[in-house]
Amino acid sequence: MPTFHALAAHEAGGELKPFEYDPGDLGPDEVEIAVKYCGLCHSDLSMLGNDWGISVYPYVPGHEVAGVVAAKGDRVTGLEVGQSVGLGWYSSSCMFCDQCMSGDHNLCGSAGMTIVGRHGGFADRVRASQEWVIPIPDSLDPSVVGPMFCGGATVFNPFLQSGVRPIDRIGVVGIGGLGHMALKIGNAWGCEVTAFSGSPDKEDEAREMGADHFVNSRDPQSLESVAGSFDLILDTVGAELPWEAYINALSPRGKLHIVGAAPSVSTPVMPLIMAQRTITATPVGSPQTLREMVRFATRHDIAPIVEPMKLSEANDAMERLRSGSPRYRIVLENDLG
Template sequence: MTEPGAPLKAFVAETTSPMGTWVRVSVTASGVCNADIATAAATGPGASFPVTPGHEVAGVIAELGGQVEGWAVGDRVAVGWFGGSCGHCAFCRAGDVVHCPERKVPGLSYPGGWAQSITVPADALARIPYGLDLSEAAPFGCAGVTTFNAVRGAGTRVGGRVAVFGIGGLGHLAVQFAAKLGYETIAIARGGDREELARGLGAHHYIDGNAQTPGAALKELGGADLIVYTASSTAPVDELLTGLNTHGQLTLIGVDAGSLTVPVARLVVNGHTITGHLTGSAHETEEAMEFAVTTGVRPMIERMPLEQAGEAVARLRSGAPRFRIVLDTARGK
C-alpha cells in the first residue's frame, strides 16, 4: 500500500541485513486474516507508507543479527500476530508478552509477511516442528494459537462440554482442538450443509442456527461449560448465554464494532464469565503446532500466489473463503 485506500500492488523493496537481536526470514507462506483487512486499507491514523500487511508468516531464517542467540540460518520458523515485546514491563516479566504495551505486530509495527522476506525481532520467532508443512504452519501464528489457547486456557473440567460458535477460519480449528483435548464438542453454524464437515473435524453434536435457537438447543444437550465464540457479529451472544452452564465461560475471539447487552441478574445468579481472548506468545504458538503434529489438527487452507494478495483481501471482505487463505511466495501469477 502506497497511499490510504489504494489497491495493493507488488513492488521491489530493498533488503537490508538485520541488526542486533533482529533476524531476516525468507518467507514461504503468509496467511490472510480478517485483521489484515484494516491493515491493507491503511486508512488509520498515523499510517506510514508503504504498508506491507501480513501477520501469519512461515519460512526459513536467512540472516541473523549480531546479538541473536539460539537460532541458526536455515531454521524453520513462524511469526504471528505477536511480533515482539519490550521484555521489561510488568506484563513481560509475568510472561504475558501479548499484552505488553509496547508489543509489536507485523504489518503494523514493521513491514509484514506479504513479501518474500521479513525482518523481525528474534523473540517473535516460533520454531516449526517437522511434520508440519510451512503452508499449514503459517495460520498457527494467529488463528491456530488463538483458538488453541482459548480452549485449553479456560480451565474447563475434564470431560466437559465445549461449544464452538461459528465454523469458519477460526471455528474449524477450535472444533478440532476441543475434540482432541478430550471435550464433548458441539459445533454451531448456520445451515445444515456444514454438519458433515463439523463432524469430520471432531464435533460430537451439530446445531444448525437456522433451524434451532442455538442457546436453547445447547441447553437441551445439557448445556456448555465453555462457549468459544468465533463469529464476527456479537448480536447472538445474549441468547447463546441461555445454553451456558452454571459457572460456565463464554470466550470471545471473533469481534465486531458492536457491544454486548447481557442481563446482569442472569450473569450473577449463574456465575457466568464472559471474557475476551487475543492471541498467544511465540512459545504458545510452538505448543499449538507441536500439539497439532501429535494429534493431527490442521488448518483448512486455500493457496494463492503472493502477487494475488489484493484478490485475496477482496475475497475475504466478500466472505467467499470458508477457512484460511495462504499466500505462497513460490507460486507465480
C-alpha cells in the first residue's frame, strides 16, 4: 500500500506536523495527484480552528492544488499520467442526483469537499474523483494558478450565474484574496468596475488590477454618493457590512451577490421590493465552470498575485494569513520530498 506524506493538525488550532497515512486502494474513478504547489485559503484557517464545527482531526489542509497526474483509476478518461492538473474545494460528487445530472455538481447534496472529512493538499499526494480534476494548460504558471481553483472560481461563478454583461457596472467589496481576482475578471469581462475598500492606500493597486473607480467603504458619504449605481455588487469579505448602504447602491433590478462568509445579512425589505433588487449567493462553481474559468484566465492572462513560500513553512504561512498580511494569496511549494 502507498504511504502519503503530509502536514496535519491533531487538534483544533493545533500546529501542523509531519503526518503519514495510507490512502487505501485507488478507486476506479479516482485520480492521484502529485502535489507541486498548494494555495492557502482562509477556509483552510477556518477548518484548522474548527470554526464551522465540521473539522475532523488529524486535519490536513489544502484545497488549491496544482500538480500532475501520478496515477489514475481504470475508468478515468481524458486525463493522462504526467498531465498538469488542478483541484479545488470539491473533490467528488455522486454523479446521479438531479443536480449532478443537470451540471450543478457543486450543489450535489453528497459532494465531497477536499478538506472536510478527508486529507487535503498539504501533502505529497492527494486524490479526487476525475470530474473535479481540472487540466491546466501549459500557458498557465502552476506556481501561481492554485488559488484560481477555489478563490478564482468563487468570484468567477457569479459572472455566469448572474448573467453579467460587458456593459454592466459592478462593484467589488473587499480587495483581498478574492476581491483582487474579481477586479481582474470584471475588467476582462468588459465591465465598469468599482473597488470598495476600507484601505484607501489600496486605491492605486486596485486601479492597476482593473478598477475604474475606488470608494472608501468606511466613509458613509462615499457610499451614499454611489446610490443607485450598480447592476451587481460582489461581496468578497467574511464580515458584517452596512448592508442597507450596499442595497441602496444597487440600480433597479440590481443584485448584491455574496461569496464572502459573512455571519449574517440584515437589511430592510422595502428597498429590495420597490427597486426589484435581490440578494444572491453562490459557492465554488461546477467542474464545467472551473474549466471555463481556466479558459477565460488563459485568454485574458489572469492570475492571482501570490507570495511564494515552502510547504514546510505552512505554520508560518497560517500565521501570516491569520494576521491578514499576505499580498494577496500565499502559495506553498511542496518540499516534503
